[in-house]
Amino acid sequence: MLTGKQKRYLRSQAHHLNPIFQVGKGGVNDHLIRHIQEALEVRELIKVTILNTVPDDRDEVARELAEGAGAELVQLIGKIVILYKESKDHKTIELP
Incomplete structure (x- = not known):
């Protein structure tokens, strides 16, 4: 579980990132979760866009994305989700 200070730090690190995944009308599925897990292992911190066509609540x-990928939900603001998971092999982010 991340502390408030750690979440603030991660939000500042994610500010310049562009979303690399989109959740569309198909919603959250195993294929999307697997790709998010792979991206988190390499990058540790990613942004995901939730499109307006998603039938479920944001x-x-x-x-679901955070639980499925085993990641921490840093922030959900509007339609942008920020996820963090510490990498085993490619650790670059040092949390305060």
């Missing part, structure tokens, strides 16, 4: 989609 909070629920963000929670």
Whole structure:
């Protein structure tokens, strides 16, 4: 579980990032989760866009993404989700 200070730090690190995944009308599926897990292992911190065509609630989609990928939900603001997971092999982010 991340502290408030750690979340603030991660939000500042994610500010310049562009979203690399989109959740569309198909919603959250195993294929998307697998790709997010792979990206988190390499990058540690990613942004995901939730499109307007998603039938589910954005909070629920963000929670499903975080749980499925085994990641921490740093922030959900509007339609952007920020996820963090510490990498085993490519650790670059040092949390305060």
